Amino acid sequence: MDEILNNAGLWIEYYTRPVREWLLDADGAGHKLALMVVAILLFVGVMGGILALVDRSRRAPGWLVTVAFVGPALAAITFGLIYPALRTIYSSFFNRNGSEFIGMDNYIQAFTQSQFQLVLRNTALWVLLVPVLATLIGLIYAVVVDRTRFEKFAKTLMFLPMSISMVGAGIIWRFMYDYKQTSAEQTGLLNQLLVMVGLDTKQFLLDSPENNFFLIIVMVWIQAGFAMTILAAAIRAIPDDIVEAARLDGLTGIKMFRYITIPSIRPALVVVLTTIAMATLKVFDIVRTMTNGNFGTSVVANEFYEQSFRQLNAGLGAALAVILFVLVIPIVIYNVRQMRISEEIR
């Protein structure tokens, strides 16, 4: 009897092996694409099946319907987000290969060693400067361009950098900052300008600490378009009669901006500031492509990658990721709170 069962098992094994191999070991683009189609079909089939079943049976209890709708999403979040997060926190208390519990040592190292203090300082610099500068530039641009003849074109120009990947932007700006000796022919636009006004060329990306600012400019360049788009829409949404009432009350120019425009677009301003702050905290691509985090320009996200995948210090990398996570939380909370307050005003 046992033998028959065993044999049956072997037979099943024999017949399903090609299918399993096809599913698990994809090689070549065609195979991968086909696998993707199969995965999508499988997902649609399973989800559709569940929802159709719930929909068909009218007597299905309320909780079952809830589980059918929310369950898949919850499961995806659990496996894709919550579990990895917990796992990361867990491994941040272990040594480089996870074999030994070392308590808070990784965190102590991150906050005390000058190499990592520099990383934290740089991140702070980024998070302070990028949102403020990008929002300010976006706001001024939105106000200046609003209702002019070339508004659409001007806005498109400003928004264009948003559509470029950060890696692409990094490469573009590396050309902008490109260094050649003063006597040589210049390829970098900025150094060419320096030469034209009679100054020596500068190693924009090498000279610390100002090289951080030159990296920050790239991020501002990308994010200002986003700020401008949201803020221009918010300015447009201010009711005409409120602006007219303010004109009758004696407001013009700067005063109108200070007393009416800014308070009216406050919710949008907060959204823009916090959104950019979050994007900035996670910045990685720009630093990676432009300086590799060298010359005193590394930021938390870059360092976390560096430690995890270059230095193969999983524990320290995890600790840096957790620090990043903790830093983002207050911004998210502030963002959500402001949204609630602004909903109350309306």
Added chain:
Amino acid sequence: MATVTYDQATRVYPGTERPAVDALDLHIEDGEFLVLVGPSGCGKSTSLRMLAGLEDVNAGRILIGDRDVTDVQPKDRDIAMVFQNYALYPHMSVADNMGFALKIAGTPKAEIRKRVEEAAKILDLTEYLDRKPKALSGGQRQRVAMGRAIVRQPQVFLMDEPLSNLDAKLRVQTRTQIASLQRRLGVTTVYVTHDQTEALTMGDRIAVLKDGLLQQVGTPRDMYDTPANVFVAGFIGSPAMNIGSFQVADGVAQLGSTRIPLERSIVGALTPEDKGHVTLGFRPESLDVVSQGAEGAIPVKVALVEELGSDAFVYGDLDVPESAAKEIHSGAGDARVIVRVDPRQVPGKNETIWVAIRPGERHAFSASTGLRINA
């Protein structure tokens, strides 16, 4: 306090041919409550906004008192405006909303507080001074908008349909409040509305506009008793006047077998362009129910009766040949007339009643120009 004068004031919106306001001539006395009324798109709001300085004046002048303000900034015109949607600043408290203009003008804080509190007391807003507009009801917001105007102690109040966002009951209540407040403060007021009842009840005088042209200015009594043309006749009064075109022969207006005698002066005023027709108007309340044989009796077949308690209105079809009936219309539609009847003796549906126009309450207009012909 000051007068307001429109002197041939014209507004043409860019990209349009026809002026939104065409050579408006209007003089408003010091302390007067003038109502600009007309259907939507008639230019009444534009006229008001020209006075406020929110709209350019393309030709002509506007004067406040003796001062030409045509090219003066809105804030320097010494006016205050109440907007249809109130235009309260959502991020400021009620007190800040009301005192904002003074704050910008640099008035001392104590003075602002005093004036705001006074205005709040007049308008019953004292307990809401620290609230945001969001936390107020529609009626309260409307009062804040009024308060914002009062606090400025301007020469002229401008009001742009300030009651249109209130419910019917509150509208009637606020209507009287605004009117009595204006009489008390004695500030010259220009008030825009599309509602002729509001115009009749609130205004010292009414100006009726249509297609950017001023049709008639006068007291509510003038407008009701002697409308200058067919448009004003049909616009002022509720329910609307019955108006019809009648064939004139032998000094009588004919409608089917009905003959309505006309004064000689009216017949004499007809011109060849009128093609032997005259336009007659008669209000629902100017009709008496009479017996069939009476002179000028018009047969009306009752279609619907509206009972309002104090009054009853019969909506009826003219019981005359089709072609003649088409010429008559009222607020209820073509070939329909409205008759006010004794609410205690209401005719039944499909019954035919005979009505006659009360002597002296018939309005005659030229069939070609629409202008009033005085008997």
